[in-house]
Amino acid sequence: MxxxxxxxxxxxxxxxxxxxxxxxxxxxxxxxxxxxxxxxxxxxxxxxxxxxxxxxxxxxxxxxxxxxxxxxxxxxxxxxxxxxxxxxxxxxxxxxxxxxxxxxxxxxxxxxxxxxxxxxxxxxxxxxxxxxxxxxxxxxxxxxxxxxxxxxxxxxxxxxxxxxxxxxxxxxxxxxxxxxxxxxxxxxxxxxxxxxxxxxxCTATDEALLGKIVTAAFGQRRKTLRNTLREFLDESGFAALGIDPGLRGERLSMEAFVGIANYVAARPAS
Incomplete structure (x- = not known):
């Protein structure tokens, strides 16, 4: 049935x-x-x-x-x-x-x-x-x-x-x-x-922001972080974090995502 x-x-x-x-x-x-x-x-x-x-x-x-x-x-x-x-x-x-x-x-x-x-x-x-x-x-x-x-x-x-x-x-x-x-x-x-x-x-200063960043990074798995995280990071941000913007989200550890979220949360508003 x-x-x-x-x-x-x-x-x-x-x-x-x-x-x-x-x-x-x-x-x-x-x-x-x-x-x-x-x-x-x-x-x-x-x-x-x-x-x-x-x-x-x-x-x-x-x-x-x-x-x-x-x-x-x-x-x-x-x-x-x-x-x-x-x-x-x-x-x-x-x-x-x-x-x-x-x-x-x-x-x-x-x-x-x-x-x-x-x-x-x-x-x-x-x-x-x-x-x-x-x-x-x-x-x-x-x-x-x-x-x-x-x-x-x-x-x-x-x-x-x-x-x-x-x-x-x-x-x-x-x-x-x-x-x-x-x-x-x-x-x-x-x-x-x-x-x-x-x-x-659990060291993310803004867990809602962490969720948004992770969702963006995996929203289009074939795209690089430079594209998926452009709302959050520019080239200087990737450089400050020591992250290759040519990588895809699947290459970053959970700790690296927390690092990104904390960097973005601490950055002065433009």
Missing amino acids: AEEERTTEQHFARKRFGQNFLSDHNIIRKIIDAIRPAADDRMVEIGPGLGAMTEPLMARLDHLHVVEIDRDLIARLKTAHSPDKLTIHEGDALKFDFGSLVADGAPLRVVGNLPYNISTPILFHLADYAEQVKDMTFMLQKEVVMRMVGSPGTEEYGRLSVMLQYRFNMFRMFDVPPGAFRPAPKVMSSIVRMVPKPRAE
Whole structure:
């Protein structure tokens, strides 16, 4: 069927929500072991689906929060689990205030099998809460994870790499094959862990400006920095920074982009 595909217990996977449900018990066990939940962790799962990760997480936690948009899945979760053990937040994770779950100074741990169709915007949304988070462990399309952990000079390296690596230490953990899901996606998945860096290591004086510069540098990947960053730097600026304007954005490290942003922010207005 075009829009939905039957999974277990008569639930239909909805393509508009990017639903692919994890069903391989060995993979599930491996993911839970990688997360290492402790009983008193303040944890939220994004997109619990049919509960493949939810139930083993609940077995180790005193309490679990979940964010789910699918009303049928919400109803199933409410029927299956007591509110004493599970708090369900109904709605779109892209609009959810994850900071509202932080209490008593305990940092939040975020986990989930993120919908592939909204993976990049949700990662940027979650980055806004980095200071309130202990770590994030996600399953994503492998192609996206490779971009998240990409190194300068590689095909995968781009805006997502720079902006996430600025705020997080990134760890690609292991791959998950399509056969671990129902319905099976057409792509390989990977598990990635994101650990927020101490605020002192995030040295951009204007992070919004850093984002604009990185976006410009990768907006037209075939063009050189001389062209993509002309709004921000002239030849004297490149010379002052010791950067070859004939390079493309993919050749610059995250630290080099921070250096550009700080130079531009400190420059007197013309």
